[in-house]
Amino acid sequence: MRKYILSLCCIFCLSVFALAQHDGHNHDGHNHAKKTQATDHQGHNHDGHDHAGHNHGNHEGHDHGSHAGHNHGNHAGHDHGAHSNGEGHATNACGHGGHHEFNPGEAAFHHISDQNIYSIGPFSFPLPCFLYASGKGWDVFSSGRFDADSHGNGEKAYNQYILCEGSARRVQDASFPTGEIDLGHHAVYTKKLPTDKGKTKEYAFVCYNGKEWQADSKSTADAGMFGGGITSFYDFSITKNVLTMMLVFLFLAWVFISMAKSYKKRRGMAPTGITNFIEPIFIFIQDEVAKPFLGHKWQKYLPFLQSIFFFILGLNLFGQIPFFGGSNVTGNLSFTLVLAILAFLVTNLSGNKHYWGHTLWMPGVPPLLKILVITPVEILGLFIKPITLTLRLFANITAGHMVIAIFVGLIFVFGQSGANPGAAYGTAVGSTILTMFMMAIELLVAFIQAFVFTILTASYIGAAVEEAHH
Amino acid sequence: MNYILLADFSVIRPDFGLFFWTSVIFILFWLLMAKFAFKPIADALLERQSDIQDSLDEAKKAREDMANLKAENQELLRQAQEERVAILKEAKEAKDAIINEAKTTAKTEASKIVANAKEQINNQRMAAVVDMKNQAGKMAIDIAEKMLKSELAGEAASESFVQKLISEAKLN
Numbered sequence A: 001m002r003k004y005i006l007s008l009c010c011i012f013c014l015s016v017f018a019l020a021q022h023d024g025h026n027h028d029g030h031n032h033a034k035k036t037q038a039t040d041h042q043g044h045n046h047d048g049h050d051h052a053g054h055n056h057g058n059h060e061g062h063d064h065g066s067h068a069g070h071n072h073g074n075h076a077g078h079d080h081g082a083h084s085n086g087e088g089h090a091t092n093a094c095g096h097g098g099h100h101e102f103n104p105g106e107a108a109f110h111h112i113s114d115q116n117i118y119s120i121g122p123f124s125f126p127l128p129c130f131l132y133a134s135g136k137g138w139d140v141f142s143s144g145r146f147d148a149d150s151h152g153n154g155e156k157a158y159n160q161y162i163l164c165e166g167s168a169r170r171v172q173d174a175s176f177p178t179g180e181i182d183l184g185h186h187a188v189y190t191k192k193l194p195t196d197k198g199k200t201k202e203y204a205f206v207c208y209n210g211k212e213w214q215a216d217s218k219s220t221a222d223a224g225m226f227g228g229g230i231t232s233f234y235d236f237s238i239t240k241n242v243l244t245m246m247l248v249f250l251f252l253a254w255v256f257i258s259m260a261k262s263y264k265k266r267r268g269m270a271p272t273g274i275t276n277f278i279e280p281i282f283i284f285i286q287d288e289v290a291k292p293f294l295g296h297k298w299q300k301y302l303p304f305l306q307s308i309f310f311f312i313l314g315l316n317l318f319g320q321i322p323f324f325g326g327s328n329v330t331g332n333l334s335f336t337l338v339l340a341i342l343a344f345l346v347t348n349l350s351g352n353k354h355y356w357g358h359t360l361w362m363p364g365v366p367p368l369l370k371i372l373v374i375t376p377v378e379i380l381g382l383f384i385k386p387i388t389l390t391l392r393l394f395a396n397i398t399a400g401h402m403v404i405a406i407f408v409g410l411i412f413v414f415g416q417s418g419a420n421p422g423a424a425y426g427t428a429v430g431s432t433i434l435t436m437f438m439m440a441i442e443l444l445v446a447f448i449q450a451f452v453f454t455i456l457t458a459s460y461i462g463a464a465v466e467e468a469h470h
Numbered sequence B: 001m002n003y004i005l006l007a008d009f010s011v012i013r014p015d016f017g018l019f020f021w022t023s024v025i026f027i028l029f030w031l032l033m034a035k036f037a038f039k040p041i042a043d044a045l046l047e048r049q050s051d052i053q054d055s056l057d058e059a060k061k062a063r064e065d066m067a068n069l070k071a072e073n074q075e076l077l078r079q080a081q082e083e084r085v086a087i088l089k090e091a092k093e094a095k096d097a098i099i100n101e102a103k104t105t106a107k108t109e110a111s112k113i114v115a116n117a118k119e120q121i122n123n124q125r126m127a128a129v130v131d132m133k134n135q136a137g138k139m140a141i142d143i144a145e146k147m148l149k150s151e152l153a154g155e156a157a158s159e160s161f162v163q164k165l166i167s168e169a170k171l172n
Helices: A004-023 A027-033 A056-061 A062-067 A104-112 A240-265 A274-320 A334-350 A353-360 A369-416 A423-466 B016-151 B153-170
Strands: A117-120 A123-128 A127-134 A138-143 A156-158 A161-164 A167-170 A180-181 A189-193 A200-206 A210-216 A233-235
Touching: A004 A123, A004 A353, A062 A167, A104 A156, A104 A369, A127 A167, A156 B153, A161 A189, A161 A200, A180 A423, A189 B153, A233 B016, A240 A274, A240 B016, A334 A423, A334 B016, A353 A369, A369 A423, B016 B153
Parallel strands: none
Antiparallel strands: A117 A123, A127 A138, A127 A233, A156 A161, A156 A180, A161 A167, A189 A200, A200 A210
């Protein structure tokens, strides 16, 4: 624990140091650690960009160690701090200013969202893209083709797909060239356009050959309620969240299968190693969740409950490993929705006569009341249960990730994006304390939410399989 | 604030791709773990639980057996002690009886011997008396003969007279 706190403090100090060093820079300068062009800072000249505000001389002053310090906690993988240093701003060929003002809310949203690249600090690892557009068919390629910058904006386009804030978008316009196209820096950006409802909505744009193209976001199943909807393409890529799930899957499978083997091998002997750590949790779920709710049928549903618990817990904890991408899988509605739907299916497919009798035709209530009140409420309840499961886990984990991201973002807000290093130093200290406090709470929340999801699922299944006891 | 709410808050939009992959990965996890991990682990735990219960029961039984055995031993010891006491008592009684018997036998024997001796003494005495009587008689006869020879003429008359005297003498 002490080590952990120490390393956290070190990283925060480094990040503050880096922030102060970057005073007077514009964002571009930060990317050099990652890119091959970084070899020659002095003679660097980005095509079509105005780098008047740059002071490359400063680069000699700090090593790459302080670049690594850009990764604030889990989330603030990029240095948003140096954005709005006024005079240094690049304007691309389409007349779009390179960056917005730093907005901690937006930065937080950006960091908790799923992405087509896996970025850890200044590094981003490509992931396989499986994109489908009706009429166009499948496009399978590595997201490395987008050549993402540290914002997750691709500097290349591939087969009419671009990368905006780590997420693949499609330029639907047929006149946009296919194949790999070099777009250059800052070619991909977002703009807020007013919607017909009088609000604004953010769209991705790409500038190519002096022309501005609007890109589609990927299709989502929210029916437009949350700003999504069906668009021209579907993204079935191995995204950051999918990769995280696969890693957690492999890790858990390894842990549990080796644990099962050790039970077989050491039959009748005391448990050893990792078994000692997992076994109490396993028995807790078995004896405190499965048995009380499911009675003598507990063995049938135990694998489902254990899977839910350990999968959620594993992902919750994985998302909290500092400097490891901070994947927000359990804080994604798609994920929680799948688990809730499975819980709903398991519950209602194992529902017995007694359960359906009580749900549809509650005994001991006047028929009129049943038809008008009880039955509609009960049927509504069937669906409300999985919805609450979905939202509870999603909201808790998302909130935790966002709070941490925003605490880190405060450093840039109070530091006025590098213009006021003193305030940044002060805020960094406060943010560090608050973030560590939040991380401790989130550790607790990781266990609690996994447990709550499991115990509620167990209680729903328990109600469905309960025998009549009149 | 409007634009914050409408920023790219993509986590609340159920994404088909993520939905698909989550389903695949979770269902695979569920099935694999059910078959290769959770069921075997739950079974192993149940088995171990019953093993431990059995061992405890066995230990308890062994303890009870031990207690029973101890009680039995004590009972045996007690019985043995009782027996010993009884045997000792019996032996003492036997000894006393033997001694008593010996004493009585000895007493009777002794009295018998004494009686015999007394009888013998008596007999001897009688014989001595008879002998003495005969001697005395003879002596008396001799004396008397001698006296009578001198006084009496006939021997026959003298002898009858002596015989008469002897029979009178016998009476004392």
